[in-house]
Amino acid sequence: MAAAFRLTRDAQQDLTAIRRYTVQQWGQEQSRKYLEGMQSTIRLLAEFPAQGLARQDVDGGVFSFPYGSHMLYYRLEKNQLVVFAVLHQRMTPAGHLKGR
Numbered sequence: 001m002a003a004a005f006r007l008t009r010d011a012q013q014d015l016t017a018i019r020r021y022t023v024q025q026w027g028q029e030q031s032r033k034y035l036e037g038m039q040s041t042i043r044l045l046a047e048f049p050a051q052g053l054a055r056q057d058v059d060g061g062v063f064s065f066p067y068g069s070h071m072l073y074y075r076l077e078k079n080q081l082v083v084f085a086v087l088h089q090r091m092t093p094a095g096h097l098k099g100r
Contacts, residue, residue, distance in 0.1 A: 003043070003046035003047040003081065004046060004079065004080040004081070005042055005043065005045070005046035005080060005081040005082070005083065006080060006081075006082055006083070007042075007082075007083045008082060008083065008084045008085075008100065010084055010085060010100045011083045011084055011085055011086055014085060014086040014087065015035065015038075015086055018034075018035070018070065018086065019031050019035055022034055022035075034068060037067065037068070038067050038068070038070070038072075038086070041065065041067045041072065042072065042081070042083060045065055045072070045074065045081055046080075046081040049063065049074070049076055049081055051065060052064055052065040052072075052074065053065070055073070055093070057093070057094075058073070058093050058094070058097055059097075061075050061076070062074070062075055062097075063075070063076075064093075066089065069088055069089055070086050070087060070088055070089060071086070071087050071088075071089050071091075071093075072085075072086055073085040073086070073087065073093065073097060073100075084097075084100045085097055085100050
């Protein structure tokens, strides 16, 4: 049985923006490949959440893991991986994670 995960509304909006940008810059096929790869990475993290880096600089219980040009931010809640943000690696987490 696959490990449980979910994306918050904020994370879903991040992915929508990533898809839109990637389609504009590199086309539909590249967008599909990139997002499928990201989804595979999230599934892997759901099974092995300790692979991420603990981000005490952001908040207690927050982890991050890189994928391509982006960073996945997640927490563990009731044995479920919760992805709450997907930011470009050049974005400063402190400025973009407040209220998520």
